[in-house]
Amino acid sequence: MLPADHDDPFAQFKTTFFEECSELLTDMETHLADLESGEFENETLHAIFRAVHSIKAGAGAFSFNRLVAFSHKFEYLLDEMREGRLQISEKLVETLFRSFDVLSDLIGFAQNAEVPDDSFGEDALEAIQSFLSDTPIVTAAKPEVKESSNSSADDEDQVHHYRIEFSPHEAMYRHANEPLLIIRELKELGEVNIKVDMSRLPALSAMEPEDAYFSWVFELWTTFERDDVDEVFEFVVDDCDLTIITVDDSGHVTAVDVSLADGDGADEGFGLFADDPLEPATPSEASAPAGAEEDTAETIADATPSVAATSPQVSPPTSPDESDTKDVDSSGEGALAGDGAGGDGAIDPPAAAGAAAGPKGPGAPTPKAASIRVDVDRVDILVNMVGELVITQAMLLQEVENSGMASTDRISTGMGEMSTHIRDLQENVMAIRMQPVKSVFSRMPRIVRDVSKKLAKKVKLTTIGENTEVDKTVIEELADPLTHMIRNSLDHGLETPAERLAAGKPEEGSITLSAEHRGGRIVIEIIDDGRGINREKVYRLAQEKGVIPKDADLSDEEIDNLIFAPGFSTADEVTDLSGRGVGMDVVRRNIQSLGGRVSVHSTPGKGTRFLLTLPLTLAVLDGMIVGIATQRYVIPINSILETVRPTPEQVDELVGGAGMVVFIRGEYIRIVEVGRIFELDGALTDPTKALVILVETEGGKVLGLLVDELHGQQQVVIKSLETNFKQVDGIASATILGNGNVCLIMDIDQLAKMQIPGSLGLGQEGYGRRRLAAE
Amino acid sequence: MAEKLAAAQLEYILPQELDLLAAEGLKFKLLDMVHHEGDLTLDGREVERVSTPCIEIMVAAESAFYESGRKLRIFEPSNTLSDAFKSLGLVAEIEKWSVS
Numbered sequence: 001m002l003p004a005d006h007d008d009p010f011a012q013f014k015t016t017f018f019e020e021c022s023e024l025l026t027d028m029e030t031h032l033a034d035l036e037s038g039e040f041e042n043e044t045l046h047a048i049f050r051a052v053h054s055i056k057a058g059a060g061a062f063s064f065n066r067l068v069a070f071s072h073k074f075e076y077l078l079d080e081m082r083e084g085r086l087q088i089s090e091k092l093v094e095t096l097f098r099s100f101d102v103l104s105d106l107i108g109f110a111q112n113a114e115v116p117d118d119s120f121g122e123d124a125l126e127a128i129q130s131f132l133s134d135t136p137i138v139t140a141a142k143p144e145v146k147e148s149s150n151s152s153a154d155d156e157d158q159v160h161h162y163r164i165e166f167s168p169h170e171a172m173y174r175h176a177n178e179p180l181l182i183i184r185e186l187k188e189l190g191e192v193n194i195k196v197d198m199s200r201l202p203a204l205s206a207m208e209p210e211d212a213y214f215s216w217v218f219e220l221w222t223t224f225e226r227d228d229v230d231e232v233f234e235f236v237v238d239d240c241d242l243t244i245i246t247v248d249d250s251g252h253v254t255a256v257d258v259s260l261a262d263g264d265g266a267d268e269g270f271g272l273f274a275d276d277p278l279e280p281a282t283p284s285e286a287s288a289p290a291g292a293e294e295d296t297a298e299t300i301a302d303a304t305p306s307v308a309a310t311s312p313q314v315s316p317p318t319s320p321d322e323s324d325t326k327d328v329d330s331s332g333e334g335a336l337a338g339d340g341a342g343g344d345g346a347i348d349p350p351a352a353a354g355a356a357a358g359p360k361g362p363g364a365p366t367p368k369a370a371s372i373r374v375d376v377d378r379v380d381i382l383v384n385m386v387g388e389l390v391i392t393q394a395m396l397l398q399e400v401e402n403s404g405m406a407s408t409d410r411i412s413t414g415m416g417e418m419s420t421h422i423r424d425l426q427e428n429v430m431a432i433r434m435q436p437v438k439s440v441f442s443r444m445p446r447i448v449r450d451v452s453k454k455l456a457k458k459v460k461l462t463t464i465g466e467n468t469e470v471d472k473t474v475i476e477e478l479a480d481p482l483t484h485m486i487r488n489s490l491d492h493g494l495e496t497p498a499e500r501l502a503a504g505k506p507e508e509g510s511i512t513l514s515a516e517h518r519g520g521r522i523v524i525e526i527i528d529d530g531r532g533i534n535r536e537k538v539y540r541l542a543q544e545k546g547v548i549p550k551d552a553d554l555s556d557e558e559i560d561n562l563i564f565a566p567g568f569s570t571a572d573e574v575t576d577l578s579g580r581g582v583g584m585d586v587v588r589r590n591i592q593s594l595g596g597r598v599s600v601h602s603t604p605g606k607g608t609r610f611l612l613t614l615p616l617t618l619a620v621l622d623g624m625i626v627g628i629a630t631q632r633y634v635i636p637i638n639s640i641l642e643t644v645r646p647t648p649e650q651v652d653e654l655v656g657g658a659g660m661v662v663f664i665r666g667e668y669i670r671i672v673e674v675g676r677i678f679e680l681d682g683a684l685t686d687p688t689k690a691l692v693i694l695v696e697t698e699g700g701k702v703l704g705l706l707v708d709e710l711h712g713q714q715q716v717v718i719k720s721l722e723t724n725f726k727q728v729d730g731i732a733s734a735t736i737l738g739n740g741n742v743c744l745i746m747d748i749d750q751l752a753k754m755q756i757p758g759s760l761g762l763g764q765e766g767y768g769r770r771r772l773a774a775e
Numbered sequence: 776m777a778e779k780l781a782a783a784q785l786e787y788i789l790p791q792e793l794d795l796l797a798a799e800g801l802k803f804k805l806l807d808m809v810h811h812e813g814d815l816t817l818d819g820r821e822v823e824r825v826s827t828p829c830i831e832i833m834v835a836a837e838s839a840f841y842e843s844g845r846k847l848r849i850f851e852p853s854n855t856l857s858d859a860f861k862s863l864g865l866v867a868e869i870e871k872w873s874v875s
Contacts, residue, residue, distance in 0.1 A: 173795055179827045183862045196864030204806055204835040209798035213831050216864060 010062065016373065017058045021107045024051040026439050028100060033445030036093045042082070048096075049078040055103065060243070060258025064110040067103075068256045070121055072245075074099045077128045086131055095127040097446065159190075160222055162229055165243040167197075167215035172239040174210050183218075185232045190222030376472065379432050386422075386429045387620075387717035393422050394714075394738030430617050434469040437515045437522070440479045441466040444486055444513055451490045458497050458507055459490060464514035470522045471617040477594050478524075478614070481587040485526050485610050486511065488584065493530035493608050503605065505529065517616070521596075521638065524612040533602035535559045542568065560600045561700065564588040592749060594618065595636070595732075599700055613638075621718050623745060625711035625737070626693065629680040633707075634716055634735060634745040641694040641702065643710065651687050659756070662692055662704050669694065671704040674746070676756045677730060684708045697749050705751070718745065730754050785811055788818040789849075789856070793829035801829050805836040814845050816874070819852035825859040834865070837872065848874045 028051045034040040035048075056071035077099070080086045102121040109116045164186075168179065186192050194216060201213040220229065226246070233242055237259055246255040397415050405412050441463045452459040470478075494500075494509035501507055512527045539559050542548045547565045554562075562568060566585040591598045596614035615621070615638075623634035650663045651671075660671040671692060675683020684690035684706070692704035716735035721728060721744070732747035785808050790797060808815050817833070833847075840847040849856070849872045860869035 173826070173828050176795075180825070180859055180862055187862075194862070194864035198834060201831060201835055201838075204802065204809065204832065204839045207802060207832060207835055209802045209832060210795060210828055212827070214827065214863065 014062055017062065018107065018111045019373065020058065021055055024054055025100075025104055025107070026442050027051055029446055030438070030442040032093070032096055032100060033442070033449075035088060035096065036445070036449060038088075045078065045082045049075060049082055052078060052103070055107070056256075057241070057258050059107075059110065060256060062110075064106075065255065066116065066121075067106040067110050068258060069253060070099075070106055070125070071103060072253070072256050073125060073128050074103060077131060080132065092131060095124070095131065097449070098124045098127055158223060160220075160224070160226070161247040161249075162218075162220045162222070162226070163245040163247055164218040164220060164229070164233075165215075165241075165245070166218065166233070167241040168212035168236070169239050169241075170208070170211040170213075172212045172236060175239055177236045177239050179212075179214070179216070182232055182236065183216075186218055186220055186229075189224045189228060189232070190220055193219035195219075374432075376433075379429075382429055383433065386426050387719075389422055390426055390715075390717055391736045391738070391740075393419060395740055398738040426620070430471070430620065431469075433472045433617070435472050435475055436467045436469050437475060437478070437524070438466040440475055440482055441513060441515070443479065444482065447483055447486055448490065448511065451487055455490060456496065457490065457494055457509060459494060459509045459511060461486075462510065462512045464512065465516050468515040468517060468522060469616075470515075470614065473618050474522070474594055474614055474616070477590060481590045481598070481612070482513075482524070482526070484584070484587050486513070489526060489528040489530065489608065489610075493528040493532075495531050499531075503531075518613075521613050521615055524614070526610040526612075527607060528609075529607040532604040532606055532608055533560050533563065533600070535602075535604070538562050538568075557601070557700065560602050563600060564598070595621075618718065621716050621735075621745065622713065623716050623735070624693070624713055625743065626691075626705075626707040627709040627711055628675045628678070628684075628707050629682040631678075631680055632711060632737065632741070632743050633674070634714075634743055635693060635695065635705065636745070636748070637713060639695040639697075639748050641696055643691055643693045644704075645689075645691055646687050648688050660687065662687060664694070667702075669702050669704050671706050672751055672754075673706045673756060674730075674751065675706065675708070677751065677754050695748050697752050701752065703748070703752050705746070705748075716743070716745070785813050785815040786818065787815065789822050791821050791823045793822055793825045793856075795826050795828055798826065798828040798832060802832045805832060806839075809836065809839045809843070812845075815840060815847045817847065817849045819849045819856045822853045822856040825856055827859075827863060830859060830863060830865070834868065837868070848872050851875050 028048055031040070031044045031048045031051075034044050052071050052075045056068055056075060059067040059071060077086070077095070081088070081092070086092060102124040106116065106121065108114075109120075166179075166182070168177070183192070183194065195218075197215045197217070198213070200215065201207075207213070222229070226244075229244060233240075236242075242259045244257045244259075245253055246257075248254050393415075397419060400412055400415050407413075444463065445461055448459055448461040489511055494511070495503065495505070497507040500509060510529045512525070514525045514527075516523055535556060539548075539554065539562070542559075542562045542565065543550055543552070545568065547562060547568055548554065564584045564587070568585070588598050591612055591614065594614055595618060596612060598610065598612045600608060600610050602608040621634070622637040624637055624640055626633050626635055644662070644664065646662045646664070652661050652663065652668070653659075654661065659673070661668040662671055663669075671687055673683075673685060676685065687704075687706055691707050691710065693707055694702055694704050696702055714737075716737075719734045719736065721731060721734045724734070728744070730747055730751045731744045732750075733745045735743050735745060737743045787804060787808060789801075793801065805815075815836075833849075837847040849869070852860075852869065852873055857869055857873070860866070
């Protein structure tokens, strides 16, 4: 297993492997959902097959044997589907999903250097086997093993069975490697059953005469040891995909060793995976004994050569050139026997190595990679550096302005141009971190499928805008809230088929998950066509649980949003899905911690719509700089509705010095005296002389922040206060202004709940402004 | 498209050396034959050295003939040629194509 050793020379490659696994699993999940929906093409099956094949290949390179053995079986099942020998059915899709789970978990085990129980994944393997057992499979009869004069004395009676999948890369022949030689050597080891796969062979007119198109599966029964088998392929390991499967007497696979060359075509990722994912399954995958394999692989005889062959920075035993030389030497005898039966067959002398200088020889240019994999930390460093650059630029700009320099001055115009370039630079650097929400959305079909099955509900999930991009950090934090909201919709929102039919709705419910960019933010909607929120029930429960006062006068929207209150649950039965009453509160907190907002809009009997808005990035923010006393603060622009200076008639004092309200367009809005909350001497306290900035909280409440003056709008680079100082109430984070001063960014929601020190205060943002206004 | 020539039977004597360097020439020779009319008989008696690429070309050529409703046969393949086919797992093919 993976050693927890920091000196592991392959640690870097393993990291890459697991990253690629994660991407492959995401793709697989998407394609599996397509399979289930019935909206798929043959390419969908190929894509799933390729993903499993790639995982198997990479896992083999690192000797993750359980993973290799399971993925091999999974791959086999998929190949049967690709070949049309298995038809899609609900049971089959179920098996694919179960296998996907096991595969996913095995990757997790490998990543954490953990060893799963022997029984882990057994049910999935049995399910796979049940399908394979139904498929007619041609198996080669085990022949008698010829007695070998070279067999070792210790192991004289021990017959080993190896299944060798050998798939030459197209350039293998040009490197003077000849399969006939390999086969001859194999035959010298024992009895060989040969199956050739000609599926890659193109039409004659399309053939490159010196390219390799055949691949083979050899069933070898030998008294020789595994090292002897490896030796046969020693000089072609860079020129082929090679899988050597050890099979025991009962036909069970005991070890699978996958070796991928880093030669031509292996330019995807870091060469850990198969370089030719479009390559059809090798014949053995269609001819492996049914019911033969168990996930009991233990050790691989010699994994080192595989790793060496697959790791681009680790030298293989010999370079391709050395291989050429070796082959020339080994074939110098001229005509060679074609098989072990002593035929006088001859093969061409690899002295034809000169042909290696052909148009596709080793010196030929390889395709350029379209993308590179970069450590996120490096990108973050770049983002921070650009942030600093923005700050410095703002400082210089301010100095230029303060100097009274004419706007036509070269320095002044140069500063303007530099501002534009830096802004572009910042946007492009931020774009590096942007990723499509697909990685999160792709998990949802599975959740819908599993949950709807548990609840015996019929649901169709539609996803829209999955290529909408958002910052990587936001994506990582988005999965849990989305999962919970989807579960909530399934559990509480959608009715059972019988209830839907009774309500005159289609039996199958609908959930739509969509994402789009709107106004510099990403907006995610989850819409269901279920029963909607039972407001009467929500209101009653909220009162019973003390979430709201007994006499609270709430609007429909306010009642709907009670589901986000801590400890609130309307489920008649607490289920293991979403009815624990903590979820939606956590959802809102998670979204808020990302600088986002979540709200719910429901129409009884018609459905519910959850609306999430999130910033595209957590690194920069468009803010309004405001002044209070001698201090400056940033208020996020997206929270601001408008700014007013009320007349004396619009302002009312609350009884007991609890605060002030401002009456605007028929509504009383609470004024938050920021200066007093922060205990700033000299802050204006009279709203008619100061400014009231109307802001909207996450819960949709409108508040008036009392500030002295506005200093203008500016994009600011967010700096964590916790990291650089400590958490401060009412403050979300900090930034650095052009003059070099630290400026605090207000946390509107927290401010709404804070009290003026020493006052009675209303404290909570309060349910029921009508009640508050009445006082 | 090459001009099709009328011919009831096509014949080609396979060279002694069917090594990698011979592959390109073999391909174009057989491709040319495909563009003629009639079945093709390859004379395999003289073959002394064989390579996998040449066998792949012969297999592709046989497919081309088969697809056009014609036949490709190998007349008295030498042991070398026959064994190479068999070693590569093409036992059925060489047995089917062989004529004497």
